Amino acid sequence: MTRLAYLFAAAFGLAMALAAPATAQVNIDDKLPLCSACHGENGVPTEKNIPVIWGQHQGYIYFMLRDFKLGQRQNDAMTEIAKDLSRDEMMALAEYFSKKPWPNLNQPRASAEDTKRAESAIVSGQCGACHGEQGMGDSVQPRIAGQQRDYLLLTLTEFRSRKRTNNPWMSDILGTLAPEDMDALANYMAGR
Known part of the structure; x- marks a missing residue:
């Protein structure tokens, strides 16, 4: 494991340990339709340049939401959505989507x-x-x-x-x- 990957994994582990009790109490039901509008109700995104988030790793989803919120990653729609999310909401959304099954997009194999x-x-x-x-x-x-x-x-x-x-x-x-x-x-x- 690279030093950078180790540091990220350690930071995520600490974040998960600190957030676990609060995450269980956060209601994200009002956020899910907004997510599904682009990322798909069945996990298949509505556009081909939008990522699959169903089944993606919890830590990665959390870090991307955090990066959008902090302006470290830019996307007009996601920056607008993430700006008002609390840390606990980001953790709860990351947990929710990580537990969904990865969809089969039926993409062709490479030549x-x-x-x-x-x-x-x-x-x-x-x-x-x-x-x-x-x-x-x-x-x-x-x-x-x-x-x-x-x-x-x-x-x-x-x-x-x-x-x-x-x-x-x-x-x-x-x-x-x-x-x-x-x-x-x-x-x-x-x-x-």
């Missing part, structure tokens, strides 16, 4: 050429160090296997161009990859 290019990029970028060998993530590292292809490509592109600034390490790694590598990665991970 042999994309698979070869993606596997090479995964090794050189050390993607498995955080996202796991199969892209399933863990705790505060997101599951990327089976994620929306267009969302994956958008995310990779935003990290590479440094438009997305809430994880500079990702920007450094992706800055070494060619655009064709990122396209192959998005196709490969979406089809897993």
Whole structure:
């Protein structure tokens, strides 16, 4: 485990321990329709550039909501939604969505050429160090296997161009990859 991943995991563990009693008392029923409007009532997002959050890791969901609230991650809709969420609401939403089943988006498998290019990029970028060998993530590292292809490509592109600034390490790694590598990665991970 990298030092950064260890620190994130430790911070999340502490946050979970401190928030557990309060989270159980938070009513998020009024927030769920707002989430479902984009992320889907059945876990399938309404647009291809919106991420699947059903079955995503609790720590990762919490950190992304926190980053939107603090302005460390930018998205007009999510920034507006997150700005008024309390810490306990963010924790409760993260717990709720993490317990949902990951939806099958029926995305096609990557071509042999994309698979070869993606596997090479995964090794050189050390993607498995955080996202796991199969892209399933863990705790505060997101599951990327089976994620929306267009969302994956958008995310990779935003990290590479440094438009997305809430994880500079990702920007450094992706800055070494060619655009064709990122396209192959998005196709490969979406089809897993």
